[in-house]
Protein backbone atom coordinates (compact mmCIF):
# COMPACT_ATOMS: atom_id res chain seq x y z
CA UNK A 323 0.00 0.00 0.00
CA UNK A 324 1.39 3.47 -0.80
CA UNK A 325 2.77 5.35 2.15
CA UNK A 326 0.25 8.00 3.20
CA UNK A 327 0.93 11.70 3.32
CA UNK A 328 4.39 12.84 2.25
CA UNK A 329 6.32 9.71 3.06
CA UNK A 330 6.61 8.31 -0.45
CA UNK A 331 9.19 9.84 -2.74
CA UNK A 332 8.15 7.99 -5.86
CA UNK A 333 6.12 9.83 -8.49
CA UNK A 334 2.41 9.23 -8.04
CA UNK A 335 -0.03 7.76 -10.59
CA UNK A 336 -3.78 7.39 -10.50
CA UNK A 337 -6.15 5.50 -12.75
CA UNK A 338 -9.46 3.69 -12.53
CA UNK A 339 -12.27 1.86 -14.27
CA UNK A 340 -16.03 1.94 -14.13
CA UNK A 341 -17.60 -1.15 -12.56
CA UNK A 342 -19.05 -2.63 -15.73
CA UNK A 343 -18.77 -6.24 -14.55
CA UNK A 344 -16.19 -8.90 -15.23
CA UNK A 345 -13.21 -7.53 -17.14
CA UNK A 346 -12.11 -8.88 -20.51
CA UNK A 347 -8.83 -9.42 -22.31
CA UNK A 348 -9.10 -5.98 -23.92
CA UNK A 349 -9.17 -4.37 -20.45
CA UNK A 350 -6.27 -6.57 -19.40
CA UNK A 351 -3.99 -5.79 -22.35
CA UNK A 352 -5.16 -2.17 -22.63
CA UNK A 353 -4.65 -1.17 -18.99
CA UNK A 354 -4.07 -3.80 -16.32
CA UNK A 355 -0.83 -5.25 -17.68
CA UNK A 356 0.62 -1.75 -17.65
CA UNK A 357 -0.75 -0.89 -14.19
CA UNK A 358 0.88 -4.00 -12.76
CA UNK A 359 4.26 -2.83 -14.11
CA UNK A 360 3.77 0.69 -12.76
CA UNK A 361 3.66 -0.67 -9.22
CA UNK A 362 7.44 -1.14 -9.34
CA UNK A 363 8.21 2.52 -10.08
CA UNK A 364 5.34 4.64 -8.80
CA UNK A 365 3.18 5.32 -5.78
CA UNK A 366 -0.03 3.89 -7.25
CA UNK A 367 -3.71 4.63 -6.68
CA UNK A 368 -6.16 2.46 -8.64
CA UNK A 369 -9.86 2.88 -8.08
CA UNK A 370 -13.27 1.67 -9.11
CA UNK A 371 -15.48 4.52 -10.23
CA UNK A 372 -18.90 3.55 -8.90
CA UNK A 373 -20.20 7.13 -8.97
CA UNK A 374 -19.30 7.28 -12.64
CA UNK A 375 -21.42 4.19 -13.25
CA UNK A 376 -24.30 5.98 -11.58
CA UNK A 377 -24.15 8.87 -14.09
CA UNK A 378 -25.62 6.55 -16.75
CA UNK A 379 -27.09 3.68 -14.69
CA UNK A 380 -28.99 5.81 -12.19
CA UNK A 381 -32.36 4.25 -13.05
CA UNK A 382 -31.18 0.75 -12.12
CA UNK A 383 -28.12 0.77 -9.86
CA UNK A 384 -28.63 -2.86 -8.77
CA UNK A 385 -25.57 -4.16 -10.64
CA UNK A 386 -23.07 -1.52 -9.54
CA UNK A 387 -22.14 -3.18 -6.22
CA UNK A 388 -21.75 -6.74 -7.60
CA UNK A 389 -19.88 -5.36 -10.60
CA UNK A 390 -17.56 -3.47 -8.26
CA UNK A 391 -16.62 -6.72 -6.56
CA UNK A 392 -16.00 -8.41 -9.90
CA UNK A 393 -13.74 -5.59 -11.08
CA UNK A 394 -11.80 -5.65 -7.82
CA UNK A 395 -11.30 -9.42 -8.05
CA UNK A 396 -10.10 -8.98 -11.65
CA UNK A 397 -7.68 -6.25 -10.50
CA UNK A 398 -6.27 -8.71 -7.97
CA UNK A 399 -6.26 -11.55 -10.52
CA UNK A 400 -4.25 -9.41 -12.93
CA UNK A 401 -1.59 -8.85 -10.28
CA UNK A 402 -2.43 -5.52 -8.67
CA UNK A 403 -0.95 -5.87 -5.23
CA UNK A 404 -2.73 -4.27 -2.26
CA UNK A 405 0.61 -4.21 -0.43
CA UNK A 406 2.01 -1.83 -3.05
CA UNK A 407 -1.04 -0.02 -4.47
CA UNK A 408 -4.08 1.59 -2.91
CA UNK A 409 -7.05 -0.22 -4.46
CA UNK A 410 -10.08 1.81 -3.51
CA UNK A 411 -13.70 2.66 -4.20
CA UNK A 412 -14.54 6.16 -5.37
CA UNK A 413 -17.65 6.50 -3.21
CA UNK A 414 -15.65 5.62 -0.08
CA UNK A 415 -13.59 8.79 -0.51
CA UNK A 416 -16.12 11.58 -0.12
CA UNK A 417 -13.44 14.18 -0.75
CA UNK A 418 -13.80 13.42 -4.50
CA UNK A 419 -17.34 14.81 -4.36
CA UNK A 420 -16.29 17.85 -2.36
CA UNK A 421 -13.52 18.73 -4.83
CA UNK A 422 -15.88 18.17 -7.77
CA UNK A 423 -18.37 20.59 -6.22
CA UNK A 424 -15.71 23.24 -5.62
CA UNK A 425 -14.20 22.85 -9.10
CA UNK A 426 -17.73 23.12 -10.50
CA UNK A 427 -17.75 26.73 -9.32
CA UNK A 428 -14.94 27.68 -11.70
CA UNK A 429 -15.52 25.37 -14.67
CA UNK A 430 -17.26 26.96 -17.66
CA UNK A 431 -20.21 24.90 -18.91
CA UNK A 432 -18.84 24.95 -22.45
CA UNK A 433 -15.75 22.98 -21.36
CA UNK A 434 -17.97 20.08 -20.32
CA UNK A 435 -20.28 20.23 -23.33
CA UNK A 436 -17.37 19.99 -25.75
CA UNK A 437 -15.82 16.80 -24.22
CA UNK A 438 -15.99 14.38 -27.19
CA UNK A 439 -17.40 11.47 -25.18
CA UNK A 440 -20.37 13.57 -23.98
CA UNK A 441 -22.14 13.65 -27.34
CA UNK A 442 -20.76 10.26 -28.48
CA UNK A 443 -22.08 8.48 -25.42
CA UNK A 444 -25.45 10.20 -25.63
CA UNK A 445 -25.71 8.83 -29.17
CA UNK A 446 -24.34 5.36 -28.34
CA UNK A 447 -26.50 4.89 -25.24
CA UNK A 448 -29.68 6.17 -26.87
CA UNK A 449 -31.72 3.70 -24.77
CA UNK A 450 -30.86 5.80 -21.68
CA UNK A 451 -31.83 9.38 -20.91
CA UNK A 452 -28.45 11.04 -20.41
CA UNK A 453 -29.67 14.60 -20.24
CA UNK A 454 -28.97 14.60 -16.49
CA UNK A 455 -26.59 16.94 -14.70
CA UNK A 456 -24.48 14.03 -13.38
CA UNK A 457 -23.66 12.84 -16.89
CA UNK A 458 -22.69 16.30 -18.09
CA UNK A 459 -20.55 16.75 -14.98
CA UNK A 460 -18.80 13.41 -15.03
CA UNK A 461 -15.62 14.71 -16.76
CA UNK A 462 -15.32 17.19 -13.91
CA UNK A 463 -15.78 14.41 -11.36
CA UNK A 464 -13.06 12.57 -13.26
CA UNK A 465 -10.83 15.66 -13.06
CA UNK A 466 -11.44 15.71 -9.30
CA UNK A 467 -10.67 11.97 -9.04
CA UNK A 468 -7.30 12.76 -10.54
CA UNK A 469 -6.38 16.12 -9.03
CA UNK A 470 -7.22 15.11 -5.48
CA UNK A 471 -4.17 12.80 -5.48
CA UNK A 472 -1.92 15.48 -7.04
CA UNK A 473 -0.42 12.80 -9.30
CA UNK A 474 2.43 13.50 -11.67
CA UNK A 475 1.05 11.02 -14.21
CA UNK A 476 -2.23 9.54 -15.38
CA UNK A 477 -1.80 6.29 -17.34
CA UNK A 478 -4.39 6.30 -20.15
CA UNK A 479 -4.99 4.99 -23.64
CA UNK A 480 -5.16 7.31 -26.65
CA UNK A 481 -8.93 7.60 -26.44
CA UNK A 482 -8.85 9.18 -22.96
CA UNK A 483 -6.33 11.97 -23.45
CA UNK A 484 -9.15 14.54 -23.86
CA UNK A 485 -10.20 13.89 -20.26
CA UNK A 486 -6.70 14.48 -18.96
CA UNK A 487 -6.48 17.65 -21.05
CA UNK A 488 -9.69 18.93 -19.42
CA UNK A 489 -8.22 18.01 -16.03
CA UNK A 490 -5.12 20.07 -16.81
CA UNK A 491 -7.26 23.04 -17.91
CA UNK A 492 -9.32 22.89 -14.71
CA UNK A 493 -6.15 22.72 -12.58
CA UNK A 494 -4.71 25.71 -14.46
CA UNK A 495 -7.86 27.73 -13.88
CA UNK A 496 -7.93 26.82 -10.19
CA UNK A 497 -4.29 27.81 -9.81
CA UNK A 498 -4.96 31.15 -11.51
CA UNK A 499 -7.72 31.98 -9.03
CA UNK A 500 -6.26 30.54 -5.84
CA UNK A 501 -2.85 30.05 -4.30
CA UNK A 502 -1.67 28.85 -0.91
CA UNK A 503 1.18 30.86 0.54
CA UNK A 504 1.98 31.97 -3.00
CA UNK A 505 2.23 28.45 -4.44
CA UNK A 506 -0.02 26.41 -6.73
CA UNK A 507 -2.06 23.68 -5.04
CA UNK A 508 -3.18 21.49 -7.96
CA UNK A 509 -0.28 20.48 -10.22
CA UNK A 510 -1.17 19.67 -13.83
CA UNK A 511 -0.73 15.91 -14.34
CA UNK A 512 0.95 14.51 -17.44
CA UNK A 513 -0.49 11.80 -19.64
CA UNK A 514 1.39 8.51 -19.38
CA UNK A 515 0.38 6.88 -22.65
CA UNK A 516 -0.22 3.16 -22.36
CA UNK A 517 1.18 1.32 -25.36
CA UNK A 518 -1.31 -1.46 -25.99
CA UNK A 519 -2.50 -3.57 -28.89
CA UNK A 520 -6.12 -3.14 -29.88
CA UNK A 521 -7.63 -6.58 -29.39
CA UNK A 522 -10.32 -7.83 -31.75
CA UNK A 523 -13.43 -9.36 -30.26
CA UNK A 524 -14.99 -12.55 -31.56
CA UNK A 525 -16.88 -10.61 -34.25
CA UNK A 526 -13.72 -8.88 -35.49
CA UNK A 527 -14.66 -5.45 -34.08
CA UNK A 528 -12.74 -3.92 -31.16
CA UNK A 529 -13.26 -6.09 -28.07
CA UNK A 530 -15.89 -4.30 -26.04
CA UNK A 531 -18.55 -5.27 -23.55
CA UNK A 532 -21.11 -3.19 -25.45
CA UNK A 533 -20.58 -5.35 -28.57
CA UNK A 534 -20.98 -8.62 -26.65
CA UNK A 535 -17.81 -9.98 -28.31
CA UNK A 536 -15.50 -10.35 -25.33
CA UNK A 537 -13.23 -13.02 -23.92
CA UNK A 538 -13.50 -12.60 -20.16
CA UNK A 539 -10.58 -13.01 -17.78
CA UNK A 540 -12.78 -15.49 -15.92
CA UNK A 541 -13.76 -17.59 -18.95
CA UNK A 542 -12.79 -21.23 -18.35
CA UNK A 543 -10.77 -23.03 -21.04
CA UNK A 544 -13.85 -24.71 -22.51
CA UNK A 545 -15.65 -21.38 -22.93
CA UNK A 546 -12.55 -19.78 -24.51
CA UNK A 547 -12.34 -22.62 -27.02
CA UNK A 548 -16.05 -22.39 -27.77
CA UNK A 549 -15.91 -18.62 -28.30
CA UNK A 550 -12.86 -18.96 -30.58
CA UNK A 551 -14.66 -21.57 -32.68
CA UNK A 552 -17.28 -19.00 -33.66
CA UNK A 553 -14.77 -16.17 -34.18
CA UNK A 554 -14.78 -14.54 -37.61
CA UNK A 555 -11.79 -15.19 -39.89
CA UNK A 556 -10.31 -13.84 -43.12
CA UNK A 557 -13.45 -13.56 -45.30
CA UNK A 558 -11.42 -14.73 -48.33
CA UNK A 559 -11.02 -18.18 -46.73
CA UNK A 560 -14.39 -19.72 -47.37
CA UNK A 561 -13.36 -23.32 -48.12
CA UNK A 562 -10.61 -25.33 -46.43
CA UNK A 563 -8.67 -25.28 -49.73
CA UNK A 564 -8.75 -21.44 -49.98
CA UNK A 565 -5.60 -19.63 -48.91
CA UNK A 566 -5.92 -16.81 -46.38
CA UNK A 567 -3.93 -14.02 -44.80
CA UNK A 568 -3.43 -13.76 -41.00
CA UNK A 569 -2.98 -10.00 -41.46
CA UNK A 570 -6.62 -9.80 -42.56
CA UNK A 571 -7.94 -12.13 -39.86
CA UNK A 572 -8.90 -11.29 -36.26
CA UNK A 573 -7.65 -14.72 -35.14
CA UNK A 574 -4.31 -13.79 -36.74
CA UNK A 575 -4.35 -10.60 -34.65
CA UNK A 576 -4.78 -12.67 -31.48
CA UNK A 577 -1.84 -14.87 -32.50
CA UNK A 578 0.32 -11.77 -32.98
CA UNK A 579 -0.33 -10.70 -29.39
CA UNK A 580 -0.41 -14.00 -27.52
CA UNK A 581 1.36 -16.77 -29.50
CA UNK A 582 5.03 -17.62 -29.63
CA UNK A 583 7.07 -16.64 -32.70
CA UNK A 584 7.21 -20.31 -33.61
CA UNK A 585 3.43 -20.70 -33.59
CA UNK A 586 3.02 -17.42 -35.46
CA UNK A 587 5.33 -18.68 -38.21
CA UNK A 588 3.25 -21.87 -38.50
CA UNK A 589 0.08 -19.73 -38.72
CA UNK A 590 1.48 -17.57 -41.54
CA UNK A 591 2.81 -20.58 -43.47
CA UNK A 592 -0.23 -22.76 -42.95
CA UNK A 593 -2.80 -20.04 -43.65
CA UNK A 594 -1.13 -18.68 -46.80
CA UNK A 595 -0.64 -22.18 -48.24
CA UNK A 596 -3.98 -23.60 -47.02
CA UNK A 597 -1.83 -26.16 -45.18
CA UNK A 598 -3.89 -25.72 -41.99
CA UNK A 599 -7.59 -25.24 -41.41
CA UNK A 600 -9.12 -22.41 -39.40
CA UNK A 601 -10.30 -24.83 -36.71
CA UNK A 602 -6.73 -25.98 -36.09
CA UNK A 603 -5.44 -22.41 -36.15
CA UNK A 604 -8.11 -21.28 -33.68
CA UNK A 605 -7.15 -24.18 -31.41
CA UNK A 606 -3.60 -22.85 -31.24
CA UNK A 607 -4.90 -19.36 -30.43
CA UNK A 608 -7.09 -20.82 -27.69
CA UNK A 609 -4.05 -22.68 -26.26
CA UNK A 610 -2.15 -19.38 -26.00
CA UNK A 611 -5.08 -17.59 -24.37
CA UNK A 612 -5.71 -20.35 -21.85
CA UNK A 613 -2.04 -20.18 -20.86
CA UNK A 614 -2.44 -16.46 -20.11
CA UNK A 615 -5.78 -16.82 -18.32
CA UNK A 616 -5.24 -19.83 -16.08
CA UNK A 617 -2.71 -18.19 -13.71
CA UNK A 618 -5.03 -15.17 -13.42
CA UNK A 619 -7.96 -17.38 -12.59
CA UNK A 620 -5.92 -19.26 -9.99
CA UNK A 621 -4.94 -15.95 -8.35
CA UNK A 622 -8.57 -14.76 -8.39
CA UNK A 623 -9.71 -17.96 -6.70
CA UNK A 624 -7.30 -17.19 -3.83
CA UNK A 625 -9.44 -14.25 -2.67
CA UNK A 626 -12.79 -14.59 -0.97
CA UNK A 627 -15.37 -11.81 -1.35
CA UNK A 628 -14.83 -10.89 2.29
CA UNK A 629 -11.07 -10.55 1.76
CA UNK A 630 -11.64 -8.44 -1.34
CA UNK A 631 -13.98 -6.10 0.54
CA UNK A 632 -11.41 -5.74 3.32
CA UNK A 633 -8.75 -4.87 0.74
CA UNK A 634 -11.06 -2.22 -0.70
CA UNK A 635 -11.75 -0.79 2.78
CA UNK A 636 -8.02 -0.59 3.59
CA UNK A 637 -7.20 0.95 0.22
CA UNK A 638 -10.02 3.46 0.58
CA UNK A 639 -8.79 4.45 4.00
CA UNK A 640 -5.30 5.09 2.59
CA UNK A 641 -6.79 7.06 -0.34
CA UNK A 642 -8.93 9.14 2.05
CA UNK A 643 -5.84 10.17 4.02
CA UNK A 644 -4.12 11.33 0.83
CA UNK A 645 -7.24 13.03 -0.52
CA UNK A 646 -7.86 14.87 2.75
CA UNK A 647 -4.36 16.26 2.61
CA UNK A 648 -5.15 17.87 -0.76
CA UNK A 649 -8.56 19.08 0.41
CA UNK A 650 -6.98 20.75 3.40
CA UNK A 651 -4.87 22.80 0.99
CA UNK A 652 -7.76 23.41 -1.42
CA UNK A 653 -10.06 24.68 1.34
CA UNK A 654 -7.34 26.93 2.67
CA UNK A 655 -6.48 28.29 -0.79
CA UNK A 656 -10.18 29.01 -1.40
CA UNK A 657 -10.40 30.67 2.00
CA UNK A 658 -13.07 28.23 3.17
CA UNK A 659 -11.32 27.82 6.52
CA UNK A 660 -12.76 29.65 9.49
CA UNK A 661 -10.30 31.46 11.67
CA UNK A 662 -10.62 33.73 14.68
CA UNK A 663 -8.22 36.12 12.95
CA UNK A 664 -10.23 37.66 10.06
CA UNK A 665 -7.04 38.85 8.37
CA UNK A 666 -5.53 35.35 7.93
CA UNK A 667 -8.37 33.23 6.50
CA UNK A 668 -6.08 31.54 3.94
CA UNK A 669 -3.13 31.05 6.22
CA UNK A 670 -4.22 27.67 7.55
Ligand code: SF4
Nearest residue numbers: 566571573593600603
Ligand atom coordinates in the same frame (compact mmCIF):
# COMPACT_ATOMS: atom_id res chain seq x y z
S1 SF4 B 1 -5.98 -20.11 -40.79
FE1 SF4 B 1 -5.99 -18.83 -38.96
S2 SF4 B 1 -5.23 -16.86 -39.62
FE2 SF4 B 1 -5.82 -17.97 -41.45
S3 SF4 B 1 -7.93 -17.32 -41.85
FE3 SF4 B 1 -8.02 -19.20 -40.65
S4 SF4 B 1 -8.16 -18.52 -38.54
FE4 SF4 B 1 -7.44 -16.78 -39.76
